Amino acid sequence: MNNNIIKFQYFPFHLVDPSPWPILTSFSLLNLTIGAVLYMHGYNNGGYVLTIGFILTTYVMILWFKDVVTEGTYLGHHTTEVKNGLMLGLILFIVSEVFAFISVFWAYFHSSLSPAIEIGGIWPPIGITPLDPFAIPLLNTFLLLSSGAFITYGHHALIAGNRKGAIDGVILTIILAVIFTALQYYEYSEAGFTIADGVYGSAFFASTGLHGIHVIIGTIFIAVALIRIINYQLTNKHHNGFESSILYWHFVDVVWLFLFVAVYFWGNT
Template identity: 80%
Template sequence: MNNKIKFQYFPYHLVDPSPWPILLSFSLLTLTTGAVLYMHGFNNGGLVLTLGFLLTSSGMALWFRDVISEATLLGCHTREVKNGLMLGVFLFIVSEVFAFLSVFWAFFHSSLSPAIEIGGSWPPLGITPLDPFAIPLLNTILLLSSGAFITYGHHALIAGNRKAAIDGTLLTIIFAILFTGLQYYEYSEAGFTMADGVYGSAFYASTGLHGLHVIVGTIFILVGFVRIVNYHLTKSHHQGFEAAIAYWHFVDVVWLFLFLAVYFWGGA
């Protein structure tokens, strides 16, 4: 019987075999296929879309559970591993910057030199833009306030003030949910749809993509909140929480550009 202890002579984490990557790949395929079927009006397209969403959400939750266990309980995330994870997060944010860059490019391409087909003006003739100093301004205040509160919670966690960290993170989540609810209300009250020419397409593509990022960021921060409550995070071990904060600040900055370009300048 071999009782030798296996030592690891490098600081990196070689993950154990996992079923989640391949299962999540098929879940995403189901989700994408369901979305295409639903958008084209096929029978049971909504059912396939719902199934794909549930499978994808479950697969992500189970995969993230394993990563949290590796970081919190098994001690697999050394300094080098955490540095690599943060580098991956920042590269992901850079890729998101270019995604929004393409949306802004399409918006300014259409608005700076309006085509004759839309009346040669921006907003196009027949379109009544939203008032930037109504819900959009309120959402700006909410989102910037949430960024301030999550920063407060982060510094409180580093200082060892657990209660302040919980309060700051909870307020961030509340403000984020209010932002999403107000944007839904704004969409329901808007006098134009995504099908109303290039203005509707540019407006909903830009604000809708940002809204999706707000929802993802809210879930990201909610996971960090639960982990703080459950004593998973300490003042020196909270890499996932820092990643969520970096992502949230990115969402804040993008919204400032959206408010100034799409709501304020684009609706003038």
């Protein structure tokens, strides 16, 4: 009797196989959170717990995303319905990120629009020398906007079948993103205040630092897309991961414009 049974799927959705990554990600994030709390409160070995949690979280995420890439590239599970679901999930994730930034801006404007008497009733508070918005912040604005233009060029080049143009556009985007991050680090090191310098320092570093983390994540996101383009895993018809990275990067661009106007320019007047 022939035991080779061909199974047919009569629906366009992907029923994911049992995976260990969700539960392992949860425990890794728990380890990361506990390590962060221990480190910030000065407990012994808190830094080691934090480092282990970060390494575990990164490793599990790499393995999980590797499975997703395999499902879409080699197993053919990413049908049109599945890709639409993945894009919807990314959009909802970005919406949650929007509210995270709204909370930071809320805290910033709560303190700056009506400065409390404890900080002298003025903004910026007495003793704080804010950064010049027309120095590094303005340069970083041009870098991010240019990177958004290059990544869009790479996207249209890929759709048009211009593989070299797509690769060049993505590489230029990554270079500009790395320069942006380096300038942000230099700006932090040269700032005349720290996150511990009252509400201004907390609001400034919380807002720009949160954005900086998103820039680093977006850069990694785009770098993975570049590797997949080079390895012929993304085509003009199948590049959902690349489109996701582009959408995320444009979100980062828009947030920076709000930061530049509100925190650097208006907050300096």
